[in-house]
Structures are given as C-alpha cells and as structure tokens.
Amino acid sequence: MTNERRVLVHPDKGSLAGSVAARFITKLLDILDTQAVAHVVLTGGSMGGTVLAAVGASPAHTSIDWSRVHFWWGDERWLPAGDAERNDEQARVAFLGELDIPDGNTHPFPASDSGLELDAAAEVYAAELASHGVDGLAHPLFDITFLGVGPDGHIASLFPHRSDIQVVDRTVIPVRNSPKPPPERLSLTRPVLNSSQRVWFVLAGADKASALGLALAGASRDEVPVAGIKGRRRTVFFVDADAASEVPESLIARDY
Numbered sequence: 001m002t003n004e005r006r007v008l009v010h011p012d013k014g015s016l017a018g019s020v021a022a023r024f025i026t027k028l029l030d031i032l033d034t035q036a037v038a039h040v041v042l043t044g045g046s047m048g049g050t051v052l053a054a055v056g057a058s059p060a061h062t063s064i065d066w067s068r069v070h071f072w073w074g075d076e077r078w079l080p081a082g083d084a085e086r087n088d089e090q091a092r093v094a095f096l097g098e099l100d101i102p103d104g105n106t107h108p109f110p111a112s113d114s115g116l117e118l119d120a121a122a123e124v125y126a127a128e129l130a131s132h133g134v135d136g137l138a139h140p141l142f143d144i145t146f147l148g149v150g151p152d153g154h155i156a157s158l159f160p161h162r163s164d165i166q167v168v169d170r171t172v173i174p175v176r177n178s179p180k181p182p183p184e185r186l187s188l189t190r191p192v193l194n195s196s197q198r199v200w201f202v203l204a205g206a207d208k209a210s211a212l213g214l215a216l217a218g219a220s221r222d223e224v225p226v227a228g229i230k231g232r233r234r235t236v237f238f239v240d241a242d243a244a245s246e247v248p249e250s251l252i253a254r255d256y
C-alpha cells in the first residue's frame with residue numbers, strides 16, 4: 001500500500017458528498033470488522049455537514065453499529081453551545097442528532113458559555129483526548145480524519161503565516177485573532193492530525209483551486225497549512241472538478 005497523496009475528482013459537489021459518504025460507510029465497516037471501536041475526526045466548514053447529511057441519507061448507514069464509533073472534531077469555533085455556527089452543532093443537525101449512541105461517544109470541544117476561558121478549554125479537550133490515548137499517545141489513534149480546506153489553505157483552525165501550524169508540543173491550541181470569524185477558536189495541532197491512520201480532505205468549489213494546486217505543487221505548510229498534513233496510511237483529497245482545476249493532471253484519479 002502506498003501513502004502517496006491521492007486526488008479523486010468528482011463532477012460536482014453532490015456526487016462528491018455521495019461518494020465520500022459511501023466510502024466512509026464501507027471503510028467503517030472494514031475497520032469495525034477488526035477493531036472494537038473506531039475513532040473519527042469530523043470537520044466543519046462547507047463540506048463537513050454536507051458529507052454527514054449524505055451519510056444519513058444513505059440506507060447503507062444502518063449497517064453500521066454507530067455505538068462503536070467515537071466522534072471528535074478537528075477544530076471548533078469559540079461560540080456558545082448550540083450556536084448554528086459551531087462545527088459540532090452543524091454535525092448534530094446534519095446527522096449525529098439522529099443517532100442513538102451513548103453521550104460518551106461524542107467529544108465536542110468546550111463551548112464559550114461553559115464557564116471556561118479559552119486556554120482552559122484547550123486543556124480540557126487535551127485531557128479528554130488523553131483519556132482515550134493508546135500506544136503511549138496523548139490522544140486516540142484516529143482511524144479517519146476528515147478535513148475541509150479553506151480558500152487560503154487552512155485546515156482545522158491552523159491558518160497560513162502563523163506559528164500555530166508549527167506547534168508540536170501540545171495536542172490542542174487556543175487560536176486568537178483568526179482571519180476567519182469567529183476570531184477565537186480551538187484546534188487540534190499538526191502532529192495529532194498527522195497521527196491519523198487516514199486523512200480524508202473534502203473540498204469543493206473554484207475558490208479552493210489555488211490552495212489545493214499550491215499544496216500539491218510543493219508549497220510550504222507555512223504558506224498553505226494543508227501542505228503539512230498527511231495520514232499515516234492514506235491521504236486522499238476528495239474534490240469536485242472546480243476545486244481540481246489547478247491540480248497537475250498526473251496526480252488526478254477521476255472517480256467517474
């Protein structure tokens with residue numbers, strides 16, 4: 001098996017979401033065949049909820065024992081619980097809310113109305129990760145990590161030309177003065193994301209084309225943070241045709 005980055009292109013956003021959902025269900029079934037539980041990192045942004053809604057719309061999702069799946073988030077916007085702009089709330093509305101799973105299976109970041117300050121909230125989430133740590137890791141061994149990619153190449157809440165992408169001594173960081181609202185956020189760090197067995201980027205739209213093209217052409221993680229992320233076993237970019245317009249043809253596997 002090769003761990004080269006693969007780019008799978010789909011004609012449009014709808015077919016992209018359906019294809020990723022189908023692969024997710026199939027891969028989870030495989031994983032749960034050999035493991036007691038699976039750990040999945042979810043993303044926010046334009047594709048996070050869209051993919052989860054497609055999972056929920058697929059009749060095949062009922063073949064998964066969701067009580068054996070743990071859900072984490074790659075980042076969160078520092079907003080009150082239940083705010084429609086929170087990544088966990090968007091996931092709940094899209095799909096998680098309809099699942100009958102133990103509360104302990106979902107691991108949302110603390111909210112801004114939790115009574116915690118931002119720094120303390122990062123520590124609380126780090127402790128939650130550590131409580132599920134295995135193999136000497138201060139976090140779970142993530143089976144699948146979904147990441148969206150911003151038009152500027154940011155992933156999770158790790159933005160270009162900031163020191164956050166370089167942090168390697170913590171699992172969770174508070175983010176302040178984010179260039180994208182809201183200004184305060186929480187994010188997993190690069191080493192945690194890169195410890196995932198599989199990283200699945202999902203991105204659609206012409207505004208993502210430049211960042212994706214740069215990342216695949218060898219730009220630095222400082223310039224486009226997405227360039228610094230790679231799964232241990234697999235790294236796949238699931239994209240639509242618009243987002244793929246600046247990807248070198250030699251890297252593209254057309255999925256239709």
Ligand SMILES: O=C1O[C@H](COP(=O)(O)O)[C@@H](O)[C@H](O)[C@H]1O
Nearest residue numbers: 043044045046047148149150156
């Ligand atoms: O704010 C965020 O943005 C990124 C990318 O979102 P998109 O809407 O440009 O696709 C997302 O991955 C992240 O989880 C979110 O907090």
